[in-house]
Amino acid sequence: MAMGGKTDAATHDLLREGPIKGRGAASFVRGRFEKTVTEAEDDGWGSVYAGDEAGSDWRPPPLPTQVTEERARSIISRNQSPDIPFSQSVNPYRGCEHGCVYCFARPSHAYLDLSPGLDFETKLYAKTNAAQLLRAELGKRGYRCSSISLGINTDAYQPIEKRHRITRQVLEVLAECRHPVGLITKSGLIRRDLDLLAPMAKQGLVHVYVSITSLDNRLSAILEPRAAAPHTRLKTLQALHDAGVPVGVMVAPVIPMISDRELEQILEAAYAHGARGAGYVLLRLPHELKEVWREWLALHYPDRAAHVMSLVQQMRGGKDYDSRYGTRMRGEGPFADLIAMRFAKAYKRIGFGRLPPLDTSQFVPPDPPRPRSPQGELF
Template sequence: MGGMPDAASVRLAGNRIAAEGRRGRGATANPDGRFEAARREAFDDGWHPDEATSRRTEVTVERARTIITRNASPDISFDRSINPYRGCEHGCIYCFARPNHSYVGLSPGLDFETKLFTKPDAAALLEQELSAPGYRPRTIALGTATDPYQPIEREHRITRAVLEVLARFRHPVGIVTKSNLILRDRDILAEMAAQGLVKVAISVTTLDPTLARRMEPRVPHPGKRLEAIEGLAAAGVPVMAIVAPIIPSLNDHEIEAILETVRAAGAREASYVLLRLPHELDDLVGDWFSEHYPGRREHVFSLLSGARGGRAYDATFGTRMIGQGPYADLIRRRFALAKRRLGFPEEPLRQTTELFRPPPRAGEQLALF
């Protein structure tokens, strides 16, 4: 893609949405998912001019049969996760979960941030799965694909219900979010933290509010995310700051400043992820650059290609999160030096599994010993 500055725009031309029709959204287009047999193009037929451009949030109930998802990836520290929502209203253009919307016949573009799915049975399913004979506890990661504290959580409260179950079972959990809405649940999190059962990761992509609004239009202001770190740390909840994604020529110059700021706010750990562009995300991010930063697009994709083995994306275990090559090595060294200078510990904090105990069900007699 690097040699064709407007290649993504050309490929997405028939699916681009006028700016006035996507105000407050991240994606510039709504391309068909990779599994769709038909290809559609948006156009105004003169009869309903607002229909082709309006993108209001729609929420659909998803009746899941199970709620814990398992994985065997060596690149991540957990083997199980829960995502209370499918799709994410935060609208982060770089979100690696966007291509997942193709599995339900929807676009990874604007559909991903406007056509959302809730899992209202999540807490009940979790209680059932944790109570199963032979279940062995390990940390459950909450919000690994889409944010568990995205705006619709205020109304649906599925994340809080899941946390209530985990607290009753004394089950370890790790949470990833960009939202200060997590402070609402400090009561549960503080209690779990006192037992060594929880760690929260707050993603801070940039300290620049203008850039943040363009990249992540419905995510709380960077200052609010710093307030979340401060509030959680004050409540005794251990916090990791994630600088993710690092995007060449866009926010990579902020690495040291972000680490200094989150450390001062109370973060005790820090990590990063280099921008990942699986499947449709390649064109979506390229089109976003063509609109917002056209002069940087070719340089950005050239550096990414150099860090991904000459491709837009390389899913090889061990390097898919951080890349390889000169640019990736430079980022890795800068991050490590800044962490060492700021006193971040080398070893991550682990949650305990020793306290796990399913509570007695209604009608069951408590053991005497």
């Protein structure tokens, strides 16, 4: 295996032969910015991949999760995308241990010269100064309050949050400043922070969406191997609702011939557990995610892989992905229209509505840090 998390061709091919327990991706898919490519060449002397003297087959070793603590330069990301309902977001982590094979954020790891495949879920970065940076940005004289979405690119409550508690620290700053925040997660760990979220909800400062892709435990285990099980997410919806936190369900992604049949079931189960808002997003396959997804299909659904990709392309203008605003979330064509009609009908029948708007009028800038005084530090 080459340095930097990259693999040579032989290792890459071996990884494709079977799923890796606890991981969503099947290989180290190469990033689009890589400048060097390694290839294996048989020199006639045998191969380190051929097995040991006893004749057992070689298999790649288990892949541990590696977390690098980093000092970020800024923490609020801003966008002007017309099909995204927020203009500001904060991501406490880069990469995500949940390992969701369909995650649209996987290609962002290519900017780090890492693989959007296995690196994305095994080589993680924790922004340990996130709360400090957020406090500084909210305290700037020109700051204008608008809702911040927390954990959009990668889940703010992924497993490493239990130890690093960066999301918790960010929420503490937002609560102190009475700053509105929206969250989306597929983790039950968010229940840990109900002591912060419930008071903020009473002030109209928070709402939460829980993402559910499937209610099938077996399918969820291979689609999103380290995310909370479906029944845990339903319990999380109920806990948030019972605590007075406005909560909705995001059916995402809807995957043709894999999970689309569950659309109505997910909506019904979510409403029964307290969700009062709902949305959905079709499967998106930007950049290297196309290869990650195709490998997953070949491993788990070889009998229908071609059919799945045919439907995906029908919804994306004949391509694997169409990034145009307005169509990238919903797709187009007969199958996409059918999904939209099914969702709209179920949404109305079940009784979903909009979550209450978040209040930006209560924002109070954080207190400026006290100037450092050598004399004062003596006492």
